[in-house]
Amino acid sequence: MAEQKSQYTGLLGWVDERMPTLMAEYKKHLSEYYAPKNFNVWYIFGGLAITVLAVQIVTGIFLVMNYKPDAALAFASVEYIMRDVPGGWFIRYMHSTGASAFFVVVYLHMFRGLMYGSYRKPRELVWIFGCLIFLSLMGEAFFGYLLPWGQMSYWGAQVIVNLFGAIPLIGPDLAIFIRGDYVIGDATLNRFFAFHVIAIPLVLLGLVVAHILALHDVGSNNPDGVEIKKHKDAAGRPLDGIPFHPYYTVHDIFWTAIFLILFFAVVFFAPEMGGYFLEWNNFIPADPLTTPNHIAPVWYFTPFYSILRATTEQFMIWLAVGTIGMAALVILSIRNAMVRGAVAVGTIVLLLGYFTLDPKFWGVVLMGVSVLIFVPLPWLDHSPARSMRYRPAWHFALLMVWVVAFLWLGYLGTQPPTPAGTLVSQVLTLVYFGFFALMPWWSRMGTFKPVPDRITFVAH
Amino acid sequence: MSTSTSLPGGQAPESASVDKERRNAVIVTCAVGGVGVAAIAAPFLSSFAPSERAKAAGAPVEVDLSSIPLGEKIVVEWRGLPVWILRRTPEMLQSVKKADPEVADPKSQRTQYPTPEYARNEYRSIKPEFLITVGVCTHLGCSPSGPFPGGSNAQLGADPGFVCPCHGSTFDLAGRVFKNKPAPDNLPVPPHKYVSDTVVVIGDDSRA
Numbered sequence: 001m002a003e004q005k006s007q008y009t010g011l012l013g014w015v016d017e018r019m020p021t022l023m024a025e026y027k028k029h030l031s032e033y034y035a036p037k038n039f040n041v042w043y044i045f046g047g048l049a050i051t052v053l054a055v056q057i058v059t060g061i062f063l064v065m066n067y068k069p070d071a072a073l074a075f076a077s078v079e080y081i082m083r084d085v086p087g088g089w090f091i092r093y094m095h096s097t098g099a100s101a102f103f104v105v106v107y108l109h110m111f112r113g114l115m116y117g118s119y120r121k122p123r124e125l126v127w128i129f130g131c132l133i134f135l136s137l138m139g140e141a142f143f144g145y146l147l148p149w150g151q152m153s154y155w156g157a158q159v160i161v162n163l164f165g166a167i168p169l170i171g172p173d174l175a176i177f178i179r180g181d182y183v184i185g186d187a188t189l190n191r192f193f194a195f196h197v198i199a200i201p202l203v204l205l206g207l208v209v210a211h212i213l214a215l216h217d218v219g220s221n222n223p224d225g226v227e228i229k230k231h232k233d234a235a236g237r238p239l240d241g242i243p244f245h246p247y248y249t250v251h252d253i254f255w256t257a258i259f260l261i262l263f264f265a266v267v268f269f270a271p272e273m274g275g276y277f278l279e280w281n282n283f284i285p286a287d288p289l290t291t292p293n294h295i296a297p298v299w300y301f302t303p304f305y306s307i308l309r310a311t312t313e314q315f316m317i318w319l320a321v322g323t324i325g326m327a328a329l330v331i332l333s334i335r336n337a338m339v340r341g342a343v344a345v346g347t348i349v350l351l352l353g354y355f356t357l358d359p360k361f362w363g364v365v366l367m368g369v370s371v372l373i374f375v376p377l378p379w380l381d382h383s384p385a386r387s388m389r390y391r392p393a394w395h396f397a398l399l400m401v402w403v404v405a406f407l408w409l410g411y412l413g414t415q416p417p418t419p420a421g422t423l424v425s426q427v428l429t430l431v432y433f434g435f436f437a438l439m440p441w442w443s444r445m446g447t448f449k450p451v452p453d454r455i456t457f458v459a460h
Numbered sequence: 461m462s463t464s465t466s467l468p469g470g471q472a473p474e475s476a477s478v479d480k481e482r483r484n485a486v487i488v489t490c491a492v493g494g495v496g497v498a499a500i501a502a503p504f505l506s507s508f509a510p511s512e513r514a515k516a517a518g519a520p521v522e523v524d525l526s527s528i529p530l531g532e533k534i535v536v537e538w539r540g541l542p543v544w545i546l547r548r549t550p551e552m553l554q555s556v557k558k559a560d561p562e563v564a565d566p567k568s569q570r571t572q573y574p575t576p577e578y579a580r581n582e583y584r585s586i587k588p589e590f591l592i593t594v595g596v597c598t599h600l601g602c603s604p605s606g607p608f609p610g611g612s613n614a615q616l617g618a619d620p621g622f623v624c625p626c627h628g629s630t631f632d633l634a635g636r637v638f639k640n641k642p643a644p645d646n647l648p649v650p651p652h653k654y655v656s657d658t659v660v661v662i663g664d665d666s667r668a
Contacts, residue, residue: 155626158600159600159602159626162601165600177508180509180510181540182510182518183539185514185540187510187511288540290603291602291624293605295626311642312641314640359644360642416625
């Protein structure tokens with residue numbers, strides 16, 4: 001191969017002549033990645049998520065050095081880290097606070113996407129990779145939560161593994177297969193440890209790379225929801241874009257500093273966060289013979305958990321009415337006879353299922369759907385404008401109603417079940433699903449504001 | 461690639477000139493290789509099933525009932541599960557009868573957790589005095605609390621019984637689930653038999 005003279009000198013020149021990939025990728029993803037110049041504070045959360053991921057990996061590696069994945073030793077080894085290992089408490093509180101911080105950051109990151117239509121064409125793959133990251137993160141958090149082997153670890157895992165037992169026919173055997181025993185035990189702890197420290201993190205890292213690569217191929221969305229690639233200068237650079245480095249690296253470092261101040265305030269002054277980040281009952285060693293009087297998942301799972309709890313026998317009637325309504329709407333809106341037939345048959349099968357299989361199974365199904373419903377969002381939203389800035393004000397109000405439903409479900413999920421609470425969570429569950437299910441219709445309605453040709457930006 | 465050597469003059473191979481025989485050989489190789497890759501998953505997947513040690517740890521447990529005070533519940537461990545033994549007072553037995561119209565499956569006829577023949581009666585037990593049941597909710601596997609006397613628990617209302625802390629299922633003093641609760645089934649009755657008047661074996665009901 002012909003020797004190529006590098007534009008760089010010194011050591012970098014020497015490397016560049018032998019591995020041009022390095023500087024080419026640096027340019028592609030940092031110094032010559034053009035991001036819209038009108039990013040606001042909502043655009044910090046992707047970077048913060050990477051920061052938290054790094055914190056979790058580093059603290060996780062050091063925790064593994066002292067933790068023992070053995071049902072007889074696990075609880076004591078965590079207390080050993082907290083009391084006897086120099087700085088152990090600090091590393092562990094960073095890891096436990098990091099778990100909650102990860103979800104705070106990711107939920108805000110997702111809300112940004114919902115607000116500015118970041119999932120819309122051509123960013124569907126960015127969005128889907130993001131949804132898979134969210135799913136892996138939930139898995140990672142769930143597997144990790146068993147490891148301290150406290151009462152909440154034990155009974156939380158018991159409930160979630162038993163969810164699989166609700167699947168007709170194969171369910172009970174599948175639950176045994178997941179546990180590796182007839183009850184949650186040492187075998188379960190060991191395999192969850194393997195998933196938590198190696199399997200899921202590898203998947204997570206791969207998905208993060210895919211998420212960023214897909215994003216950098218299509219380019220970032222922005223608060224106006226307009227394409228900056230429409231207007232380029234003679235060199236092919238978007239007129240409204242600025243290089244990610246140094247402009248947004250500096251912007252992100254500033255906000256990372258603010259984030260870290262808040263993060264360490266929690267680590268130092270409220271690591272348990274009133275029982276929400278570290279639940280009180282988890283300071284009691286796992287006891288397979290007694291369930292604590294009040295068990296609830298950690299806060300970031302509670303909205304989905306509330307949906308599970310809301311699915312009782314009475315709720316199946318509401319669900320049937322909702323399903324029939326949806327089917328009627330689809331059949332009236334779509335002219336294709338094949339689609340109409342398929343929807344009619346699907347609805348009948350669903351309705352038969354609602355009243356023959358246990359509500360428990362449907363609770364599990366609804367909980368699964370409530371997480372996966374984000375995936376088809378790019379195809380549910382038919383609004384002519386991406387960003388809420390140019391959509392009717394009531395579209396934004398609707399999004400906020402959904403956010404309130406999500407938060408309220410989350411609150412109810414932390415509380416012991418009461419008849420009134422169940423009723424409220426049933427209404428909120430319908431709001432939660434209705435927002436997505438009816439989106440193909442409502443997202444076209446109303447008066448849209450004219451979308452500008454270029455981004456709106458006022459220099460500071 | 462071998463195709464480029466067969467084409468003189470460095471011309472790009474045309475799709476029409478694909479060697480069918482070689483293409484078929486590639487397809488067959490991929491298929492056979494794919495079967496091999498799928499087969500190697502078997503040992504990994506089978507390692508998820510309970511180990512021989514886990515399977516062996518299910519020996520029956522013998523319990524002496526004479527020391528249980530009237531109206532009290534004890535918990536014994538069998539196969540890692542909490543097995544409850546509740547010594548019921550006549551009033552408690554009365555409450556079971558009264559709960560018949562309020563429970564979902566009063567005669568224990570559902571088959572998901574089949575109630576053994578000898579316990580498929582009014583009080584779901586061999587001897588009415590002793591309720592022997594697995595204290596694991598049939599919803600998602602939490603262990604209910606109780607027994608609570610009638611009127612002492614908001615979720616039970618006026619009935620005495622057990623309450624699952626996870627999702628609020630309630631059970632009467634025969635372990636039968638009340639109507640319209642998340643749990644679909646009554647608390648399971650483990651296989652058991654009396655070897656003397658006061659000693660019961662849990663995990664074995666063979667009539668030897």
